[in-house]
Amino acid sequence: MRVVVGDTEAFDAHEVDATHPERPARSKAAREGAARLGDRIGRYPVVPATRAQVERIHHPLYVEAIAATEGAPEPVVFDEDTAAYGGTYRAALLSAGAAVGGVDAVFALADAPEATRAFALGRPPGHHAEVDRAMGYCFFNSVAIAAQHSIDAHGCKRVAIVDWDVHHGNGTQRSFEMRRDVLFVSSHQHKLFPPTGGFYKETGRGAGKGFTVNLPLPYEATDAQLLRLHQAITAPVLEDFAPDLILVSAGFDAHADDRTADQRITARGFGRLAALLCGVADRVCAGRTVFVLEGGYDRAALADSIAAVLEAALDPASFAEELPPPGATEAAIVAQLVELHGPAWPRVRGLRSSTAPAG
């Protein structure tokens, strides 16, 4: 197994107000986490995404509005927590380019006979950015741009995006909710941000009905609760969908030490979730998995979690652990999700008898 990381200090061009949680120190922490793997992991070059790649997801006038902030002496405010500074446009193109480069890396089989996984360590994050709207610290939706690139440049017929950031990936969902070639699965703290979406009954629209899966988490969800939802729902949906590539919106703000949210996930928990997804990727798409950094604002937790995910990408088996039996509430949630997603996904449908509540 070959694992490569995309990183550059040029992400720091997105310099923000010193009090903002999404600041350059995050990149330093991410870098430190990756450095713990030493020479067991490789590198791929990070170049900016092209305007054409970005405009496959975002409206050209919106891209132009972000481009116009280049070199701005004062921050240009897009929403209450999202402002572009002089170097933001450059950094956002690089962050999207890191995701695109990760996709290219896992398809570069000519010089990598082994299955490859990649981790794009870019910032700013992207999953809240909508077609014509910056929000939630995000400008360009890197994971969505990478998914579209895998279709355009590598001929992918089906791409899956799993978003485990503690916030709902509203931008990604909006980009693909009408499509059936890009599956979107998101686990997130219920009603955290944005509070207006990510409900479990949102399952896609029109031709995309069934191809959006939302897994809202309760307050203080544990590793076992997070893993069980992904094991019960995400894994069988992915096996049925059989994507050519799995992209992961890897945010680490569900970590117990991250004060952005109210979850209790550990670094090892993120590693176990990464191992679950890599295991599916090994079965359905020659292992091809690209992790794209989203949130994660506690620096020590970010470094530990990124190191754990990279370890899991190298050796998923080392993260295999039995889950404790589910509590009654948890079993009821899974049963409800099985009922909802069973009609679209045979492997989920097959779980019906085993998850049906007694009586």
Ligand SMILES: [Zn+2]
């Ligand atoms: Zn987040």
